[in-house]
Amino acid sequence: MKIIAANWKMNKTNKEARAFFAEYAKLVRKNNNQVLFFAPFTTLGTVVKAGKELGITAGAQNFYPAKNGTFTGEISLDMLAEAGVRTVLVGHSERRTLLKESDEFINEKVKAALNAGFKVIFCIGENIEEYETGKTSAVLKKQITRGLKDIPFVNGLIIAYEPIWAISGGDPSKPKPIPTREIIERIHTEIKELTVKMFGCSVPVLYGGSANDKNWAELSTMKNVDGALVGGASLVSEKFATMVNIK
Numbered sequence: 001m002k003i004i005a006a007n008w009k010m011n012k013t014n015k016e017a018r019a020f021f022a023e024y025a026k027l028v029r030k031n032n033n034q035v036l037f038f039a040p041f042t043t044l045g046t047v048v049k050a051g052k053e054l055g056i057t058a059g060a061q062n063f064y065p066a067k068n069g070t071f072t073g074e075i076s077l078d079m080l081a082e083a084g085v086r087t088v089l090v091g092h093s094e095r096r097t098l099l100k101e102s103d104e105f106i107n108e109k110v111k112a113a114l115n116a117g118f119k120v121i122f123c124i125g126e127n128i129e130e131y132e133t134g135k136t137s138a139v140l141k142k143q144i145t146r147g148l149k150d151i152p153f154v155n156g157l158i159i160a161y162e163p164i165w166a167i168s169g170g171d172p173s174k175p176k177p178i179p180t181r182e183i184i185e186r187i188h189t190e191i192k193e194l195t196v197k198m199f200g201c202s203v204p205v206l207y208g209g210s211a212n213d214k215n216w217a218e219l220s221t222m223k224n225v226d227g228a229l230v231g232g233a234s235l236v237s238e239k240f241a242t243m244v245n246i247k
């Protein structure tokens with residue numbers, strides 16, 4: 001069983017999502033994989049509805065870690081729960097860089113979501129400079145120790161390792177080169193060892209960054225790769241269904 005999560009980012013209207021699921025339903029075969037779709041807020045209703053028919057889980061790409069209040073433009077965990085959503089993405093590199101989310105704010109979000117009984121996919125990853133200067137392990141360790149500081153429990157927590165330099169620009173026809181098997185296996189093992197040290201148990205670790213229908217068959221055989229977080233390739237029903245169909 002693998003966890004295969006689509007990160008649609010700021011893509012797909014309800015109409016487009018309905019067309020996607022109509023195609024996806026024809027292509028996907030019954031299997032044990034756990035499939036999630038992180039959709040824009042306005043499209044979540046369509047994903048929740050499709051979830052009932054297709055056995056998929058709807059997830060939100062963002063929320064604000066307060067019960068309610070004067071936070072113009074934000075969405076709370078209660079609002080998501082009411083909409084049938086109980087899974088969230090936290091710490092994605094696009095929110096860290098473009099939306100300036102700090103490790104401290106990310107930590108607040110992880111704690112709020114776990115305390116509210118949500119499942120959390122917590123994203124970490126190094127940029128190209130950090131990768132080229134051999135700082136990957138140190139950067140990831142810092143993101144994990146800060147982002148997961150004082151969390152109440154690890155039940156419901158999943159980590160996604162996404163080297164920023166491997167993340168595609170969103171065009172499914174233009175994936176970026178990804179790390180070698182040796183690197184991915186080493187990094188995923190390090191992440192798991194760190195979680196054992198911090199929490200006494202290891203957590204599932206997904207790989208993200210140009211994961212697609214062409215490379216997932218191999219990626220899925222790598223040691224300590226428990227699944228994938230998929231951007232560009234999750235926008236195309238044929239590509240994503242091919243990934244989900246791989247056992």
Ligand code: PGA
Nearest residue numbers: 167168209210230231232
């Ligand atoms: P990508 O995006 O699959 O398009 O590289 C992954 C992500 O940013 O989660």
